[in-house]
Amino acid sequence: xxxxxxxxxxxxxxxxxxxxxxxxxxxxxxxxxxxxxxxxxxxxxxxxxxxxxxxxxxxxxxxxxxxxxxxxxxxxxxxxxxxxxxxxxxxxxxxxxxxxxxxxxxxxxxxxxxxxxxxxxxxxxxxxxxxxxxxxxxxxxxxxxxxxxxxxxxxxxxxxxxxxxxxxxxxxxxxxxxxxxxxxxxxxxxxxxxxxxxxxxxxxxxxxxxxxxxxxxxxxxxxxxxxxxxxxxxxxxxxxxxxxxxxxxxxxxxxxxxxxxxxxxxxxxxxxxxxxxxxxxxxxxxxxxxxxxxxxxxxxxxxxxxxxxxxxxxxxxxxxxxxxxxxxxxxxxxxxxxxxxxxxxxxxxxxxxxxxxxx
Ligand SMILES: Cc1cc2nc3c(=O)[nH]c(=O)nc-3n(C[C@H](O)[C@H](O)[C@H](O)COP(=O)(O)OP(=O)(O)OC[C@H]3O[C@@H](n4cnc5c(N)ncnc54)[C@H](O)[C@@H]3O)c2cc1C
Numbered sequence: 001x002x003x004x005x006x007x008x009x010x011x012x013x014x015x016x017x018x019x020x021x022x023x024x025x026x027x028x029x030x031x032x033x034x035x036x037x038x039x040x041x042x043x044x045x046x047x048x049x050x051x052x053x054x055x056x057x058x059x060x061x062x063x064x065x066x067x068x069x070x071x072x073x074x075x076x077x078x079x080x081x082x083x084x085x086x087x088x089x090x091x092x093x094x095x096x097x098x099x100x101x102x103x104x105x106x107x108x109x110x111x112x113x114x115x116x117x118x119x120x121x122x123x124x125x126x127x128x129x130x131x132x133x134x135x136x137x138x139x140x141x142x143x144x145x146x147x148x149x150x151x152x153x154x155x156x157x158x159x160x161x162x163x164x165x166x167x168x169x170x171x172x173x174x175x176x177x178x179x180x181x182x183x184x185x186x187x188x189x190x191x192x193x194x195x196x197x198x199x200x201x202x203x204x205x206x207x208x209x210x211x212x213x214x215x216x217x218x219x220x221x222x223x224x225x226x227x228x229x230x231x232x233x234x235x236x237x238x239x240x241x242x243x244x245x246x247x248x249x250x251x252x253x254x255x256x257x258x259x260x261x262x263x264x265x266x267x268x269x270x271x272x273x274x275x276x277x278x279x280x281x282x283x284x285x286x287x288x289x290x291x292x293x294x295x296x297x298x299x300x301x302x303x304x305x306x307x308x309x310x311x312x313x314x315x316x317x318x319x320x321x322x323x324x325x326x327x328x329x330x331x332x333x334x335x336x337x338x339x340x341x342x343x344x345x346x347x348x349x350x351x352x353x354x355x356x357x358x359x
Contacts, residue, residue, distance in 0.1 A: 019125075023049040023098075025330060026118055026128035028105045028274075031059020033304025033319030034134030035088035040327035042095030043351050046334065049128075050097050051120055053104035053139035054267075055161075058085035060305075061316075063140055063267060074317060084316070094356045100124055104139045108277045110297065130330045133286060133295070133302040134319070135274050143265035145176065147244070149234050157241040158261045167260075170194050174244055174256045176231060177264035183207035185262060186215055190224050197225040197256050199246050227254060231263070274306065282308040292329030293322045299333055301326045 025041055027034045030052035038048050056062055061070075061081035069078045079087070103120035108131065110116055119125040142160035144150065150158055162168070162185060169192045175182050178200040184207075186198045198215060205212045218224040228249055235243035235255050243258040271284055280287045280296035285308035288295055295302050303326050304319035312318070328340060345351050352358045 020117060020127040021049060021098075021124070022127045023047065024128070024334060025049075025130050025132060026051065026116070026126045027097075027132045027134055028052075028108075028118070029059065029134035029136055029304070029306070030054070030057035030099065030101070031134060031136045031304060031319075032061060032084065032088060032316045033136070033323055034059070034132070035085065035092055036320050037132050037134055037303060037323040037326065038092040038095055038097040039088070040323045041330065042092065042097075042354060043345065044327055044331045045350075045354060046327070046331060047095065048097055048132075049100065049126060051100045051103060051105050051118075051124075051126075053102070053121075053141075055102045057089060057099065057101070058082065059136050061085050070316070072315065072317065094354065104273065106273045108273075108300075110299070114299065116299065129299075129334045131300045132323075132326060132330070133274060133279075133300065133306055134304045134323075135271075135302075136269070136305040138269035138271040138274065138306075140267040141270045141272075142263075143268055145231050145261070145263045145265070147231050147233055149236075153234070153241045157259070158263065160263055160265075162262065165189075165192075168193055168262075171259040172243075172257060173197070173260050173262060174199060174246075174258040175262045175264070176200070177266075178202070178205040178207060179264060179266060180207045180211065181264035182262075183211040183215055185264070186224060187211060187218070190218050194259075195225070196223075197227060197258070199227045199229055199231070199256075201228070201230050203228065227256075229254065285312075291325070292332075293326040294329060301330060 024046050025048040027037050027048050027050045030050050034050060035057060041048050054063060062085050066082035068081050070081055070084060071078055073079050103122040103124060105118050106121050107119040116128045116131050168189055171193055172195045173189055173193050174197045175186050176199050186196055189196050215224060219226040227246055229246040231244055232247040233245040235245050243256050244261050246254045246256055286295050286302040286306055288302050288307045288309050290309050293301050293303050303322035305314045343351055
């Protein structure tokens with residue numbers, strides 16, 4: 001069960017300092033299931049805030065296979081994964097969801113009044129009547145550079161994403177990776193930084209061929225240095241970060257002096273904080289019932305790839321069905337006195353008003 005220890009003190013502090021955002025529902029995860037949850041709640045007149053640790057909505061579809069076609073979305077014989085996300089965003093738009101992207105929900109606690117307090121790694125906090133965990137296979141984290149002592153310089157000299165490009169202008173940079181992020185930033189920084197060295201572990205790149213060709217042109221012209229190899233060690237001068245040592249395919253070591261290292265090794269999902277909220281787990285997923293898709297804690301629901309129940313299939317359409325049923329259960333949880341009845345979007349003036357159609 002959720003841990004209530006030391007709880008009041010923390011709420012008081014958070015409440016004063018951070019003014020939690022009050023919302024009917026907080027959705028954790030903006031993958032396809034979380035995005036459709038906004039819509040299903042919206043049809044019932046319930047508003048939501050949505051948090052995702054990624055900088056853009058879409059979950060696995062956007063992060064892992066945006067250009068791939070999906071063939072098993074009902075009534076869409078073929079649909080690009082990013083296109084599906086764009087369509088879900090358009091469908092959710094009438095309900096004006098508030099997105100909080102690039103921040104992981106790290107804390108979730110149940111308040112004495114039955115509401116929930118959630119907090120992100122960036123310090124945003126929410127006071128929510130109900131929670132929907134649509135966290136998929138977990139929150140995506142950057143793959144780290146994996147050399148001893150690197151943690152001490154993460155955020156100052158070693159980076160896994162570019163928050164502000166201007167910070168890297170006129171600086172000596174070493175960029176690791178062979179995907180689009182590594183190549184795009186190499187090309188972008190080449191004319192703006194003091195020097196750019198691109199390091200990739202093998203001759204084949206995952207990045208767009210045109211970007212690779214352009215990088216090779218710049219390397220031939222001496223405006224970018226390209227090295228095939230792996231990060232081997234930090235290069236420090238006393239306590240100070242001074243660059244990185246790279247081991248090439250022949251085992252030779254190269255000391256690359258740099259102000260900053262940017263490593264783009266892709267992202268990997270991590271169940272992470274969800275596993276620490278005291279909810280009953282089954283095979284690294286949240287156990288739910290199939291009537292309400294509620295977890296072991298009343299008021300906390302779980303939909304999409306994150307949940308587990310007999311017969312569960314990790315498919316997008318399963319997440320959509322779960323979102324519909326969870327919406328009704330959330331309405332009952334928030335407003336137990338309210339009479340519930342099924343309405344069709346085709347004929348319901350109330351729903352059509354909420355959707356902003358038919359005047
Ligand atoms: C290559 C590939 C092809 C696929 N093809 C198909 C297909 O053809 N048809 C099909 O039906 N399915 C397909 N799938 C599966 C489908 O993508 C998943 O079932 C679907 O994405 C699950 O949606 P979701 O919203 O539950 O989770 P996800 O898409 O995983 O989204 C979860 C989101 O939650 C966020 N999150 C997690 N924890 C936190 C936290 N603590 N704080 C903040 N944010 C958090 C994550 O960052 C993520 O954005 C495919 C999957 C892959 C990898």
